[in-house]
Amino acid sequence: MTPHDEDLLGPGEARVRAALLALPQAEADAHYRARLRAQFMNGAFEPGVESVARISPLPRSAWFGTALAVAASLVLAVVLFDQGPAWQVTRVGGPSALLVGDRLVAIKDAATLSAALAHGGHVRLPAGGTLELVAPGSIAMSLSEGSDVVIPRAPGRWFGRSVRAEVRNGEAFITTGRAFHGSHLTVTTEEATVEVVGTSFAVLRHPEGTCVCVMEGTVRVGPIGESMVEVGAGLRRFCYPRALARPSEAAPILGYSEHALHELQASTGLLLER
Amino acid sequence: MSTRENPAHSPGSSVPGGAEVPSDAVVSPAEGASGLDRATLERVRERDPAALGRLFDACFPRVFSLVHRLLGDRTLAEDAAAEVFLKVHRAAHTLDPGRDPSPWLYTIATNVCRDLWRSGAYRMSRRAASVHDEAVADRLSSGADEPERVAMVREREALVRAALAALPDPLRIAIVLHDYQGLSHQEVAGQTGIGHAAARKRYSRALVAMARLLEGKLT
Numbered sequence: 069m070t071p072h073d074e075d076l077l078g079p080g081e082a083r084v085r086a087a088l089l090a091l092p093q094a095e096a097d098a099h100y101r102a103r104l105r106a107q108f109m110n111g112a113f114e115p116g117v118e119s120v121a122r123i124s125p126l127p128r129s130a131w132f133g134t135a136l137a138v139a140a141s142l143v144l145a146v147v148l149f150d151q152g153p154a155w156q157v158t159r160v161g162g163p164s165a166l167l168v169g170d171r172l173v174a175i176k177d178a179a180t181l182s183a184a185l186a187h188g189g190h191v192r193l194p195a196g197g198t199l200e201l202v203a204p205g206s207i208a209m210s211l212s213e214g215s216d217v218v219i220p221r222a223p224g225r226w227f228g229r230s231v232r233a234e235v236r237n238g239e240a241f242i243t244t245g246r247a248f249h250g251s252h253l254t255v256t257t258e259e260a261t262v263e264v265v266g267t268s269f270a271v272l273r274h275p276e277g278t279c280v281c282v283m284e285g286t287v288r289v290g291p292i293g294e295s296m297v298e299v300g301a302g303l304r305r306f307c308y309p310r311a312l313a314r315p316s317e318a319a320p321i322l323g324y325s326e327h328a329l330h331e332l333q334a335s336t337g338l339l340l341e342r
Numbered sequence: 343m344s345t346r347e348n349p350a351h352s353p354g355s356s357v358p359g360g361a362e363v364p365s366d367a368v369v370s371p372a373e374g375a376s377g378l379d380r381a382t383l384e385r386v387r388e389r390d391p392a393a394l395g396r397l398f399d400a401c402f403p404r405v406f407s408l409v410h411r412l413l414g415d416r417t418l419a420e421d422a423a424a425e426v427f428l429k430v431h432r433a434a435h436t437l438d439p440g441r442d443p444s445p446w447l448y449t450i451a452t453n454v455c456r457d458l459w460r461s462g463a464y465r466m467s468r469r470a471a472s473v474h475d476e477a478v479a480d481r482l483s484s485g486a487d488e489p490e491r492v493a494m495v496r497e498r499e500a501l502v503r504a505a506l507a508a509l510p511d512p513l514r515i516a517i518v519l520h521d522y523q524g525l526s527h528q529e530v531a532g533q534t535g536i537g538h539a540a541a542r543k544r545y546s547r548a549l550v551a552m553a554r555l556l557e558g559k560l561t
Contacts, residue, residue: 084560
């Protein structure tokens with residue numbers, strides 16, 4: 069430290085420096101020193117002198133890398149195990165093909181269809197076409213002819229428990245299984261939002277509006293942007309297009325919806341472990 | 343051996359387990375901190391026992407002092423010093439007899455201490471008295487009578503040692519090399535592989551950190 073440096077020291081630092089310089093110098097034990105000198109001269113060091121190298125753990129960078137790898141593995145494991153079941157096509161009917169996204173898939177090719185819809189997707193059915201899908205244990209869905217529906221991925225085991233479907237046109241009949249418990253499904257149409265926590269219901273989307281039929285449990289239904297009302301089992305709620313500015317109406321469930329939902333339950337009951 | 347006036351280094355000397363020793367400011371070894379002449383250092387390269395003995399005698403006190411200050415523990419310092427001389431013995435053939443070997447030894451010693459700091463053994467041994475020991479601090483600032491003076495000085499030293507041990511490793515190295523080994527900031531910079539300005543700044547930060555740790559405890 070130059071005199072100039074010392075001048076720059078504050079009183080606290082100067083006091084510390086004086087205290088540091090006042091510390092007595094450590095003297096090595098004479099026997100130790102003599103022993104080490106002899107070892108150094110002869111190159112015959114005691115075993116264990118290289119203790120530092122032996123007891124040194126992994127360098128910090130290696131620890132960091134290891135921690136990073138473990139964290140990445142954990143994240144990967146969680147992501148893999150969190151994935152909900154893949155959709156399986158259990159029934160398909162109608163003319164030659166349907167659209168999954170922008171891809172035309174032959175109706176007869178159930179394997180390709182299942183693979184294309186394994187994690188959900190946008191599906192459009194032609195006139196006369198029908199499709200039934202099951203995410204085993206979690207959720208089943210049946211689509212009627214001419215449906216234009218965005219199918220959600222199945223809810224995750226721990227994360228991503230809220231999923232969202234969209235019925236742009238046509239009819240979707242939905243029932244849930246045991247593994248759906250704790251999940252949250254929201255179905256939207258142009259006119260309405262339907263919130264579900266476990267039930268059997270149908271969302272029928274037609275040019276006149278959206279009809280939500282509830283066979284079991286309760287769903288919450290509301291016109292887009294308006295407050296939701298609860299719709300219980302055996303009831304339906306009809307939401308009119310916004311342009312009509314007409315309030316939603318309640319009525320008993322439609323017979324054919326109830327029938328279709330019973331059919332879906334019977335068809336998928338085993339896979340849903342109901 | 344004062345190295346402040348003798349900042350000689352060995353550019354060709356490879357430091358076992360550490361950085362290359364910087365190559366500026368070459369001086370004759372006779373003028374160096376070790377006081378060893380070229381012929382002796384030539385024989386050190388050949389591991390001549392007598393020459394090794396002279397090197398040991400010339401350098402051991404400084405090396406031991408350095409590792410003891412850095413580690414703050416006598417037992418660890420003995421282990422570290424032994425390891426330093428083992429490494430020096432193994433790397434003796436790389437010694438440049440045209441240069442003072444002191445910087446080379448300091449670099450090896452600092453690297454050995456760094457290895458120890460990373461080891462579990464060092465963490466387990468860090469049981470120095472706490473600078474936050476209120477009882478000790480109270481007694482130091484209370485102005486006790488003469489019979490307690492010696493004990494107070496000891497306690498004060500213990501506090502300063504504990505504060506030094508509590509510093510982050512780079513700051514402790516800065517203080518020990520500059521204040522105890524007598525290296526200039528330029529030499530410290532060369533030893534630690536940082537720039538001159540950074541070495542000065544690090545030393546200044548170390549003093550500020552010490553002052554904070556010892557605030558109100560040094561009368």
